[in-house]
Amino acid sequence: MTQTSIIGFPRLGENRELKFATEKYFRNEINEEELFRIGKEIRRKHFTLVKKAGIDSIPSNDFSFYDQTLDAAFLFNILPKEVEKSDLSSLDKYFALARGYQGEKGDIKALPMKKWFNTNYHYLVPKFEKDTSIQISTSKIFDEFLEAKDLGIDSRPVLVGPFTLLQLSEFEDGLAARDFVADLVKGYQEVFHKLNEIGAEWIQLDEPALVKDVDEAEKKLFVDLYDSLLADKAGLKILIQTYFGDVRDVYQELTTLAVEGIGLDFVEGTKNIELVQTAFPEDKVLYAGVVNGKNIWRNDYSKSLALLESLGLENYVLSTSCSLLHVPFTVEKESFPEKIKRHFSFAKEKLQELVELKEILDGESSAALAENKDLFASERIAVNTALGEKINQLSEDAFTRKPDFSKREALQKDIFNLPLLPTTTIGSFPQTKDVKKTRALFKRKEISQDSYKEFIANRTNDWLAWQEEIGLDVLVHGEFERNDMVEYFGQNLEGYLFSKNGWVQSYGTRGVKPPIIWGDVSRAAPITVEWSAYAQSQTDKIVKGMLTGPVTILNWSFPREDLSLRESTLQIALAIQEEVLDLEANGIRVIQIDEAALREKLPLRRSDWNSEYLDWAIPAFRLVHSKVKPQTQIHTHMCYSEFTDIIPAIENMDADVISFEASRSNLEILDELQKQNFKIQVGPGVYDIHSPRIPSVEEITETIRAILAKVPKEKVWINPDCGLKTRGERETKASLENMTQAVKAIRKEL
Structure with missing residues (x-):
């Protein structure tokens, strides 16, 4: 038996x-x-x-x-x-x-x-x-x-x-x-x-x-x-x-x-x-x-x-x-x-x-x-032959942004005129009970679209005003209209299906609900332009457009088994490229394209890296931003993976600024960046957002000093190590206020 x-x-x-x-x-x-x-x-x-x-x-x-x-x-x-x-x-x-502790017992x-x-x-x-x-x-x-x-x-x-x-x-x-x-x-x-x-x-x-x-x-x-x-x-x-x-x-x-x-x-x-x-x-x-x-x-x-x-x-x-x-x-x-x-x-x-x-x-x-x-x-889906042909016709130029990074960097510094150690966040702000409740009411059609939009606009305005008040240099709109950084995009792309209860544990109490790639993926209409453009219209400061990159969308979805990962990712990349160009056309000058899961499908054996993954994953990211103007600044973000052994590949993504988790890994990646003469601007996370613990001004100040000992000050951005949607408002505001105070103190020292 x-x-x-x-x-x-x-x-x-x-x-x-x-x-x-x-x-x-x-x-x-x-x-x-x-x-x-x-x-x-x-x-x-x-x-x-x-x-x-x-x-x-x-x-x-x-x-x-x-x-x-x-x-x-x-x-x-x-x-x-x-x-x-x-x-x-x-x-x-x-x-x-597991998550840190701050209280009377330590x-x-x-x-x-x-x-x-x-x-x-x-x-x-x-x-x-x-x-x-x-x-x-x-x-x-x-x-x-x-x-x-x-x-x-x-x-x-x-x-x-x-x-x-x-x-x-x-x-x-x-x-x-x-x-x-x-x-x-x-x-x-x-x-x-x-x-x-x-x-x-x-x-x-x-x-x-x-x-x-x-x-x-x-x-x-x-x-x-x-x-x-x-x-x-x-x-x-x-x-x-x-x-x-x-x-x-x-x-x-x-x-x-x-x-x-x-x-x-x-x-x-x-x-x-x-x-x-x-x-x-x-x-x-x-x-x-x-x-x-x-x-x-x-x-x-x-x-x-x-x-x-x-x-x-x-x-x-x-x-x-x-x-x-x-x-x-x-x-x-x-x-x-x-x-x-x-x-x-x-x-x-x-x-x-x-x-x-x-x-x-x-x-x-x-x-x-x-x-x-x-x-x-049985035949499961109808194939989008036009999309397949478009992918087949992509030339090398389609994956190359011009001019090169050094020229873009000089141009952007003149245009943006940001202070030393510019401050920002990774994108999302707390998804509190009222945010989730209002979204659920709208989804169930228990409130009108106008009421829902009014709520999102008010929440966005409140957080924009608070960011200006504490002195952040590059703002975000907070993503209150979004449920999850992958699910939200999947819901607005052709070719995706969504489960009602398909939760999978990511860590601890954090569950994600990966969308399912059912068919060929394409974009039918703009996804993020409305709220990014609205937020930018409410302030004179720069507001980042926030997107999820094609590799992360692929890696945090359940992929097809009848199509190669490479072709699926290129389909997504073409869709996100359209979104990037629409954001740029609507006055968004800084666009962050998150690739939190870049490493996730990297073969566990180094000998298989290029042939099986990096040779198409990195170009897929470059395809997304290859057509933007030199003065548009492209950011990306990566978190909770070991990146020290793929530094050349990360640099080859050709972003202008890369932020990454560093607080829980004791800034280890900075040694490798220094060793390899990494040229792209970096934003190592200065505090851990996966913990309710609030870092002090002194603690963040010491972290920034440690960063500056390894990275030229002209190359450094200051930010938390990830998005803040899972945190509460009190700890989020206290931590970011301490972060901006720490930066002000360091600027005086410099």
């Missing part, structure tokens, strides 16, 4: 119950006991759902109140001393490291936050210090196993593997991963023993770091870790689970380890097929990731069955390519027409796909295969 499994399940809840409960806890509306009760109820529902669907091997400890890497840090007591010794409760220490900065491999999920970066004492300090992994057991489920506890944990962590100066191997091994072995004592049979160690380039030193670290770790498994069976790519660098080492199971991704890790076909040990179970855990399209059963047959194995378990954390909960409550809905598969439906594949393999469901074949034989 074929067996089925999943790597992990969405944790926000079918209706984002976890998000709302956690935010209530932050607002002191519920206590710790109630938050834990809600978390337990969400887990109970998910355990029951997965079991009822017919999945044979069910994970536990894939739930988290914020982030699984932070959970692992707390499990092993990898905590900053200031947090470990604070008077906060254990839960509040956890949230303090002032704690949040841990750095980075993208989880090539997804839009963000993880928190643990830090090993010389005083770090690795020991089991939480019972979460054990408690959740017992919860499943009480429901009649012998679950497989999930834990970030030791190699990946070390690879993703930071280390205090003078320390390295090797310094903690022995103690970390002991910590994992203690977990093994405790799980064995309470009846666990398997444990899943997630090692996605193995799909990146692994050099000889890292390979030795991996082998040494597991040779020591597996010397005492406490009777547990070990599944090493990988995802997001292939394991070509460590396949030999991985398959010779004394483990019982190996999980491989056959969706993104296509080279894994060749590796397994060459050889796979008979004494191990292959957890075959054939159902895509990152996209929402139905699985093509014929292709999956052919793939499995090509492996030539009998001892395998059907699985997802990665955790289902990265897709929405279910299609059931969506209102798409049936002819459209039948093409989609969210997390709950992917469980059904695994079970149907199992039944087909076991000769129990020929009807499911026939129905699936019929689905993939």
Whole structure:
């Protein structure tokens, strides 16, 4: 009999119950006991759902109140001393490291936050210090196993593997991963023993770091870790689970380890097929990731069955390519027409796909295969041949802006006459309850368009006046008419579909609702011109036009699988180019084109970068702004990714100003900018907007001094590290007032 499994399940809840409960806890509306009760109820529902669907091997400890890497840090007591010794409760220490804390019990900065491999999920970066004492300090992994057991489920506890944990962590100066191997091994072995004592049979160690380039030193670290770790498994069976790519660098080492199971991704890790076909040990179970855990399209059963047959194995378990954390909960409550809905598969439906594949393999469901074949034989969309031809005819000049940057920079300095260290924000201002309520009323047609526009105009005017009052140099209109930086554009582009409840966790309580690219993408009418032009008409100061770039729109959507990512992105780029030129024609002199997700689909292996991504992603951005006048200043923004290794590619985007997240990464990117003689003007974020913590004037002043020690003052802009839509008005205003005061003080020093 074929067996089925999943790597992990969405944790926000079918209706984002976890998000709302956690935010209530932050607002002191519920206590710790109630938050834990809600978390337990969400887990109970998910355990029951997965079991009822017919999945044979069910994970536990894939739930988290914020982030699984932070959970692992707390499990092993990898905590900053200031947090470990604070008077906060254990839960509040956890949230303090997730989002910062400022109060009577201390002032704690949040841990750095980075993208989880090539997804839009963000993880928190643990830090090993010389005083770090690795020991089991939480019972979460054990408690959740017992919860499943009480429901009649012998679950497989999930834990970030030791190699990946070390690879993703930071280390205090003078320390390295090797310094903690022995103690970390002991910590994992203690977990093994405790799980064995309470009846666990398997444990899943997630090692996605193995799909990146692994050099000889890292390979030795991996082998040494597991040779020591597996010397005492406490009777547990070990599944090493990988995802997001292939394991070509460590396949030999991985398959010779004394483990019982190996999980491989056959969706993104296509080279894994060749590796397994060459050889796979008979004494191990292959957890075959054939159902895509990152996209929402139905699985093509014929292709999956052919793939499995090509492996030539009998001892395998059907699985997802990665955790289902990265897709929405279910299609059931969506209102798409049936002819459209039948093409989609969210997390709950992917469980059904695994079970149907199992039944087909076991000769129990020929009807499911026939129905699936019929689905993939039908024509889904009508192709826009004119758009395809337009893309085919793009010449090199279409991707080149003239004159070059140095000439544009001199011209813009004369025209704008901005002060040293010009100040601005990244675009959005708080989306308060009244903003969301008014938008919802308008959407439901309970208020008129005139009433809605009056509300947006008043809110825009208030924030424009406040920005002028505190002395910001380049203003923004606040984006009160927008819901999400990608969804808003998708709603105004041809070729997109939108779910009602298709939420996916981005980080912590932050959920996004990625639009679906259903067909060819084009622009039918201007999208942002009305409110950008209105805002500019209300002030003599410069107001930035705010757009989302084509790569980010693509990366934060669910892309088509019947069209290359390159062609999809170029379709979007042509649409956004039209918007840029309309903004310019309507008097908008500074236009910010956000590429927050530029790195997201960058292959995890450096050797694949140019051929698979950068050779079309960077030109797609250049296409958007290549036709603007020299005196129009183009900004872009990037956040919460590691950009230090693609500096030349970023410079090749040929923007005039680039702002980026820097506050949670200790301005590390500036060293690389300095080393590579980066010529474009930069705006490193001077404070963290993903935390409610308000930075002081002195703190921001010191940050600006650190920036100026590495970047010429003539090249520096001052701004927060991201948009402010998720923050409250009080903390937003206090932080920006402190920022402008800090800049005034630094200008006097200069």
